[in-house]
Amino acid sequence: MLTTPFTGSAGGETPLVTITGDLQPEWDIPVNQHLLIISRNQSWLSHGFHKYPAKFFPELPRWAIRKYSGEGEHVLDPMAGSGTVSVEAMLANRHSVAIDVDPFARLLTRVKTTTLDPSILDRAVAAIAEALVAFEAGGDPARMQAWTHVPPFAYQETWFQPFILEELGAIRGAFARVRDAVAPHAPGPYLDFLRICLSAIIREVSNADNNCTRTVVRTRLNKRVVPGMALRLFRRMTQVNVARMREFVPLAPAGATVAVPEDGDARAIPLEPGTMDLAVTSPPYINAVDYPRTHQLEMYMLDLSPPGRPLAEAKRKHIGTEVVRAVDYRELHRYGLADLDAQVESLYAIDKRRAYIVHQYFVDMERNFREVWRVLKPGSRYVVVVGNNIIREQVVPTHSYLMQVAERVGFNVETYFASEVIRHYIKVPRKERINQDWVLVLRK
Numbered sequence: 549m550l551t552t553p554f555t556g557s558a559g560g561e562t563p564l565v566t567i568t569g570d571l572q573p574e575w576d577i578p579v580n581q582h583l584l585i586i587s588r589n590q591s592w593l594s595h596g597f598h599k600y601p602a603k604f605f606p607e608l609p610r611w612a613i614r615k616y617s618g619e620g621e622h623v624l625d626p627m628a629g630s631g632t633v634s635v636e637a638m639l640a641n642r643h644s645v646a647i648d649v650d651p652f653a654r655l656l657t658r659v660k661t662t663t664l665d666p667s668i669l670d671r672a673v674a675a676i677a678e679a680l681v682a683f684e685a686g687g688d689p690a691r692m693q694a695w696t697h698v699p700p701f702a703y704q705e706t707w708f709q710p711f712i713l714e715e716l717g718a719i720r721g722a723f724a725r726v727r728d729a730v731a732p733h734a735p736g737p738y739l740d741f742l743r744i745c746l747s748a749i750i751r752e753v754s755n756a757d758n759n760c761t762r763t764v765v766r767t768r769l770n771k772r773v774v775p776g777m778a779l780r781l782f783r784r785m786t787q788v789n790v791a792r793m794r795e796f797v798p799l800a801p802a803g804a805t806v807a808v809p810e811d812g813d814a815r816a817i818p819l820e821p822g823t824m825d826l827a828v829t830s831p832p833y834i835n836a837v838d839y840p841r842t843h844q845l846e847m848y849m850l851d852l853s854p855p856g857r858p859l860a861e862a863k864r865k866h867i868g869t870e871v872v873r874a875v876d877y878r879e880l881h882r883y884g885l886a887d888l889d890a891q892v893e894s895l896y897a898i899d900k901r902r903a904y905i906v907h908q909y910f911v912d913m914e915r916n917f918r919e920v921w922r923v924l925k926p927g928s929r930y931v932v933v934v935g936n937n938i939i940r941e942q943v944v945p946t947h948s949y950l951m952q953v954a955e956r957v958g959f960n961v962e963t964y965f966a967s968e969v970i971r972h973y974i975k976v977p978r979k980e981r982i983n984q985d986w987v988l989v990l991r992k
């Protein structure tokens with residue numbers, strides 16, 4: 549047994565402890581402990597297939613899964629994002645259910661948890677490579693043909709250079725080769741894997757800022773996108789992800805299932821009561837990451853955003869959304885927790901809309917807590933990793949309010965500790981950022 553690295557007493561002042569790599573399931577992390585976890589596994593196996601804002605570093609869900617569930621048991625992530633929990637559940641031989649309102653998140657989770665036969669994958673990749681060589685050698689007719697595979701979406705010329713659209717069209721067109729290359733196997737999972745490889749290069753070959761939650765073009769960035777770049781990056785991404793898949797396959801136990809329901813919402817979980825042994829999640833930050841807008845271009849290229857359907861429609865379903873109606877925030881709302889209500893009232897005096905967004909976030913999180921409570925077995929845990937926010941220059945102690953919400957629902961707060969955030973790929977604007985997440989362990 550490894551000795552514990554913690555010296556502080558429960559609840560008292562605890563010095564920051566740096567952990568490189570795994571947190572051991574045998575450790576009891578003291579209440580209010582502050583940790584700096586240096587991840588060794590950020591891009592390991594399928595974790596590295598695609599970037600995702602506020603993605604877990606794998607060590608944290610791995611710790612929760614190993615500490616609070618057993619092999620063959622069922623783990624739920626009700627706001628699964630890129631599916632880190634399900635990948636880790638699979639590696640630990642647990643079944644998992646991944647729920648997310650975002651179709652891009654669901655596709656990415658499916659791809660990251662579907663093991664593919666590397667030799668069949670090689671055949672699919674070779675067929676696409678051959679089609680792309682033909683495109684490069686094909687002159688004007690091949691280019692005209694590529695344009696027929698560019699999906700329709702607004703402001704194409706703002707988001708992409710024409711030569712990039714042509715290359716992206718050629719890649720999408722080459723996907724037609726996959727069916728024959730993998731026959732007699734079903735082409736769906738192979739195609740989805742390649743669609744995620746394509747998606748993973750979209751931001752870089754677009755005119756938009758590579759590192760912003762909002763998909764925006766900033767002329768002062770002087771971003772250099774050159775002909776041939778989409779083809780080159782796609783080839784490289786495919787090679788790298790195939791190598792990751794090759795490493796993943798032998799490590800993923802065959803029996804561990806992953807369900808990604810199509811109709812999932814964290815506030816209405818499509819599961820029977822008392823069926824889950826553990827839930828682990830990181831909810832969105834209030835008003836900070838606009839997921840549909842972050843993945844806007846990727847959604848166009850993956851045909852996940854039907855033309856003419858406004859982004860606002862997708863955003864409305866997100867917990868923490870900014871898309872709210874004026875009629876809803878005209879009046880001050882009370883949630884029923886004294887300190888939260890006092891803060892919402894003080895925000896209301898300066899910004900009614902933001903005050904309502906904060907209030908609604910806790911209403912929605914309570915609905916989620918009630919649902920997770922319903923589907924968990926008695927005695928099992930809900931591990932929630934959440935960051936605090938700064939809204940209108942006020943610190944909103946989300947973690948502290950959520951612990952009160954959890955108790956209202958019936959959970960016991962077993963422990964909580966802080967994890968310093970070293971680096972999120974997507975930048976939250978400086979004045980709204982707090983470089984610390986809180987890990988809450990709630991027990992039913």
Ligand SMILES: C[S@@+](CC[C@H](N)C(=O)[O-])C[C@H]1O[C@@H](n2cnc3c(N)ncnc32)[C@H](O)[C@@H]1O
Nearest residue numbers: 603604627629630632648649650813814866867
């Ligand atoms: C912080 S991210 C989760 C990241 C994840 N832990 C990972 O490792 O990739 C929060 C997720 O909550 C999802 N979400 C927001 N509202 C939701 C809702 N009502 N039901 C389910 N998921 C929701 C967002 O789409 C987003 O993917």
